[in-house]
Amino acid sequence: MNAMRKTLMLIFAGLGTLVGVFLLSNLNEAFMNYSPELLKVTHRSNVDLKALTVKYPELTVEDTEKDIIRTPYGKSLWFATQLPSISGVIRANLIPIEPAFSMKKYVFELKQKLEHYSRGDFGTSGGxxxxxxxxxxxxxxxxxxxxxxxxxxxxxxxxxxxxxxSLLAFMRKSLGKLIDGIHMLLMGLPDFFVIVLIQLIAVYASRLTDKRVILIIQVGNEVPFLIPFLAITLIPAVLIYGTMRTAIGREMAQAYVVTAYAKGLGRSRVLLRHVFRNVLEDLLAIMPKATTIAVSSMAVAEVLCNIVGVGGYIIRPFYQDVSALPLMCTLLAVFTISLHGIFALIRKLLVVNTSEVA
Structure with a gap:
């Protein structure tokens, strides 16, 4: 019963996270710098504003002297593009207002998007x-x-x-000190710096050899592989190494290891046959965090390498009209949470005996 309750709590937590990601990724919709329901219409002198209501009954004239009309809430932008098609209407301008945060506009835009999603319209990418x-x-x-x-x-x-x-560091202690030093260095470097460093190495290697050693940015259908691959690999590997190094050190101090040595087993055999089995739980425990870091490194790598991928799409400045942005953020969250669930399931199914003796 407790296991069922815990599973349900995790499911609700995952769903809550997805809803939160969707709501936060739509937060820009709450900010407005123009009136969501007023338009200033520029028209020829022989055109009466009231005539516009014949074609669009939902419009009302707000101010005849200033040529201002009122639209249904949230529809001013749409009518600004439609009204100039009427004979005699020159243009319809949005009316600027002082920038403000509007919960009403936020809820309205959310409803509009959900209606579009229900019809299979998941938005567009523009630029x-x-x-x-x-x-x-x-x-x-x-x-x-x-x-x-x-x-x-x-x-x-x-x-x-x-x-x-981490295993090599314990098998070869002299080499372990070197690996620990590299680990400490990489821990202090931000992921974007590592990616830029790899790009610089690729640039200088190309200049020295007069050949393209590594593709640095996406060119047409040619997509860089090595740079995003290394970025995704290095940062989580540093985290996993630190966790496993600590876990193996903990196990090496256990009584069963001393017993194994007393029976004449070598260090490598003890590590691989006994200790490693007992630190698998530590590995599975750190994998959700490592997965999240890998996904964030992927997004940074795609942006710096100008790759139009799942991560690069979200923050790539080339895209201006990103109506699909919330859906893309939610998709990334679904992918990450799914991997978290897989690792949690493996951890639950895998029974690790931490008190094993050789």
Missing amino acids: YGSTKGILFKDQLKKMIPRTLTYLLPGLLFSILLGVGF
């Missing part, structure tokens, strides 16, 4: 030139495979790297 108005669904078919080509291999390799070096 300059040919990218204007590309459907989110069409973009997603390209972005997800592109991102997964280096995200999943990078995450798996970070596990191998972190675990492998």
Whole structure:
């Protein structure tokens, strides 16, 4: 019963996180710097504003002297694009107001988006030139495979790297000191600095050899692999190494290790056959955090490498009209939480005996 309650709590926590991500990613909709329901119409002298209400009955004339009309709430931008198509109307301008935070506008925009989602309209990505108005669904078919080509291999390799070096550090103590020093150095470096450093190395290597050693940014359909792969690998690997180093050190002080040595077992055999089994729980416990770091490193790498992937789409300045932004943020959260759930399930199913004797 307690296990069922705990599972339900975790499910609700995950759903709550997704809802929170969606709400926060829509927070920009609450800020407004123009009136959501007033327009100033510039028209020819032979046009009466009241005539506009014939075609659009939902419009009302607010001020005949200033040529201001009132639209349904939140529809001023849409009518600003539609009214100039009426004969005699030159343009319809939004009326600037002092920037303000409006909960009413926030709720209105949320309802509008949810209505669009229910109809299968998940928004568009816009920008300059040919990218204007590309459907989110069409973009997603390209972005997800592109991102997964280096995200999943990078995450798996970070596990191998972190675990492998932590075992090596105990097998070879002299080498362990060097690895610990590199670990401390990397722990103090932000991920974007590591990525920029890799890019600089690639640039100078290309200048020395007069050849393109590593693709630095996306060019057409050519997508960089090594730089995002290394970024996703290195940062989580540093975290995993530190955790495993501490866990192995804890186990090496246990009585069963002393007993194993007394029976004549070598250090490598004790580590691989006995100690490693008992630190798997520590590895699985740190994997959710490592996964989150890998996803954030992926987003930074995609931005710095100009890659139009799942992470790069969110904060890439090239995109101006990002109506699909909340959905993309939620998608990233779903992916991360799903991996968290998988690691939690493996941890639950894997029974680790921490008091094993050789």
